[in-house]
Amino acid sequence: MIIRCKDIINLLSxxxxxxxxxxxxxxxxxxxxxxxxxxxxxxxxEKALELFxxxxxxxxxxxxxxxxxxxWLRVEIRRVVIKKYxxx
Amino acid sequence: MIQPKIKTLDEQQLxxxxxxxxxxxxxxxxxxxxxxxxxxAYRVVHDKxxxxxxxxxxxISAFKNINRFKGKSSFSTWIYKIxxxxxxxxxxxxxxxxxxxxxxxxxxxxxxxxxxxxxEKQNITDWSENPILNLENQELxxxxxxxxxxxxxxxxxxxxxxxxxxxxxxxxxxxxxISTSATKTRLHRGKLYLRELLDKYVTQHI
Numbered sequence: 001m002i003i004r005c006k007d008i009i010n011l012l013s014x015x016x017x018x019x020x021x022x023x024x025x026x027x028x029x030x031x032x033x034x035x036x037x038x039x040x041x042x043x044x045x046e047k048a049l050e051l052f053x054x055x056x057x058x059x060x061x062x063x064x065x066x067x068x069x070x071x072w073l074r075v076e077i078r079r080v081v082i083k084k085y086x087x088x
Numbered sequence: 089m090i091q092p093k094i095k096t097l098d099e100q101q102l103x104x105x106x107x108x109x110x111x112x113x114x115x116x117x118x119x120x121x122x123x124x125x126x127x128x129a130y131r132v133v134h135d136k137x138x139x140x141x142x143x144x145x146x147x148i149s150a151f152k153n154i155n156r157f158k159g160k161s162s163f164s165t166w167i168y169k170i171x172x173x174x175x176x177x178x179x180x181x182x183x184x185x186x187x188x189x190x191x192x193x194x195x196x197x198x199x200x201x202x203x204x205x206x207x208e209k210q211n212i213t214d215w216s217e218n219p220i221l222n223l224e225n226q227e228l229x230x231x232x233x234x235x236x237x238x239x240x241x242x243x244x245x246x247x248x249x250x251x252x253x254x255x256x257x258x259x260x261x262x263x264x265x266i267s268t269s270a271t272k273t274r275l276h277r278g279k280l281y282l283r284e285l286l287d288k289y290v291t292q293h294i
Contacts, residue, residue, distance in 0.1 A: 005207075006207050009206060009207055009280075010276075012276070012279070012280075013272065013275060013276040013279055016279075036214075037210075037211065037212050038212075039214070040212040040213060040214035040216075041206070041212050041283075043214050043216035044212070044213075044214060044215055044216050044283055044286070044287060045279065045280075045283045046216065047215075047216035047221065047286070048279070048282040048283040048285075048286045049251065049279060049282065051221060051223070051228070051232065051286070052232060052247075052251060052282050053251060053252070054223055055223070055229055055232045055233065058123070058124075058127040059126065059127050059130040059131075059136070059139070060123055060126070060127070061122065061123060061126050061140070061143075065140065066122070069122065069140070069143065069144070069147075070115070070119075072144065073115060073118060073144075073147055073148075074111075074115065076144075076147075076148050076151075077111050077114065077115070077148075077151055078111075080148070080151060080152060081111065
């Protein structure tokens with residue numbers, strides 16, 4: 001099996017996610033070891049994702065806001081339930 | 089105060105109890121997902137107050153519709169879908185306001201296609217070890233954040249759900265109501281977009 005530089009671009013994500021079949025993965029690796037252009041492409045692709053992952057940390061609700069939300073939810077749920085039973 | 093017994097129930101038991109009218113079970117379900125819902129909402133709307141509003145809308149909508157949940161997907165996928173829809177509605181409102189003010193224009197699809205088309209490029213520089221690409225570099229952080237905001241919604245949503253929220257491709261597809269192959273294509277193009285963006289940034293700084 002032979003793959004060209006154009007194929008490498010399309011396979012980058014699958015390789016990164018370890019989704020390629022064994023044989024194709026080997027051919028992919030052989031190609032990027034021999035082709036400097038594709039090796040650069042893969043290294044920079046991986047680096048871009050690494051930076052992206054570390055740029056946005058999960059945002060957490062502050063404790064006070066969380067308590068406020070719990071109180072709000074309990075009241076709102078009661079309201080919905082009361083409305084529903086009034087309907088019957 | 090939620091009864092201690094509720095805390096020991098698994099997700100399926102909680103859903104069943106909530107569907108049978110146990111409001112404490114529903115509250116416990118929301119407690120298990122509130123941080124993730126808030127985080128997802130924040131990543132879409134980029135505003136803490138609006139993200140909190142999304143959390144409220146999601147929780148109450150889920151309560152009203154809990155009996156429509158048939159267990160075809162996991163509860164978390166179902167509630168994520170609700171949250172994403174509310175967040176996107178708010179995002180679209182923000183966008184239309186921004187459009188009026190002409191502050192931020194999202195990139196269009198054609199522009200993205202041209203941007204990520206690197207097949208004809210003869211030389212690709214390996215900048216993966218370049219020291220300017222570090223997270224102390226505020227300019228770089230701002231660039232990535234702003235670029236994410238400017239990405240068309242279809243690419244941005246898959247990147248947020250898969251790469252930042254850590255959902256599987258199958259879950260992302262279910263949440264967005266698209267096929268897994270469409271999800272993979274969008275993800276791939278979104279990732280290429282990020283690489284190209286950094287490529288341009290490094291080239292300008294060499």
